Amino acid sequence: MLIKDLKTEDSLYFRNSAFIDSLLINKKSSTLLKTAMHLMQARRVLFFAHKYLKFRPSTYETKNLQPNYGAMNLLQRDSIVRFHFKEALRLGGSAIPGKSIDISWLSSNADKLLFKADLADIALAERIGFETGKTTDLNLSDQDIQTLIVSEPKGFQQALQSSLDTAKIHSHLMDTYTLWMRKHNSKPEELQYIQMLIKYYFYSRMPNILSNAWTTYLKKTSPLH
Structure with missing residues (x-):
């Protein structure tokens, strides 16, 4: 996906990651794979809000692919991001990676977790990073x-x-x-x-x-x- 991003024009951002949704709706996908895909899609959609767009926003639409993330407004994409983090947390408890599988690549801040994190920890930490960027002052005294x-x-x-x-x-x-x-x-x-x-x-x-x-x-x- 990242290689495609480098090789193709910017407007294909969501087409390059369409395989993620395909794997999520595939009944044959394992719980572990789905958990990883939910985390990846949450970050993918989140990153779009901070991405420098070379073209008009409408150019990033995928009218023949659903969900059409490019057509969504910021609040709708935020809702999608929260959905994927919630699903990653829900599935993470039963998605047990093998001892030889390194899941740290799913975390954007693995170096800040001072204990051995499982998939649920990663999902929660990633969502906290997202919500921190969305939170204004809590107005506590x-x-x-x-x-x-x-x-x-x-x-x-x-x-x-x-x-x-x-x-x-x-x-x-x-x-x-x-x-x-x-x-x-x-x-x-x-x-x-x-x-x-x-x-x-x-x-x-x-x-x-x-x-x-x-x-x-x-x-x-x-x-x-």
Whole structure:
């Protein structure tokens, strides 16, 4: 597919990846293959929004191929991206790769996962990357965010949900993080790593205001503490 992208004109972007949808609707495709294809298609559609288009958007339409991604608006393509990430997560739990199969290539940030990730982890991490780019400020109060950053691991999930509920905030990003935390509830080290990513997300939005809370958190979690 990537070689085709290099050899063919830009307007064939979605035609070059049409095989992905063909494999997804093929009943003979394995669960592992479908999981991989869902992840690939999510990233393919997502990348189109950030791609420099050499031609008019209508040139990228595939009227004789469905779905016609080129004819969709941004909100419709975002919905497609979420669908593929959800399906990858749903199938990932039962798609068990062989010991010799390296699945890290399915992740765009494998080097940032500090534990051995399975397909479900990759699906969740990829969606988090997508939702982070779509999320504006969550409008939580500075005090709420400071409290969340310094909160203990055992009470963090409840505190986060309580803050979101009180502020009447629905966030695709935090929903995805919550799914990821629940998946690792029985693994303290992985769970605390995911919580750290959430806390860093909050800190990175307002580093000047939250520097004291972030420093306090780092001191509490330091092995030398």
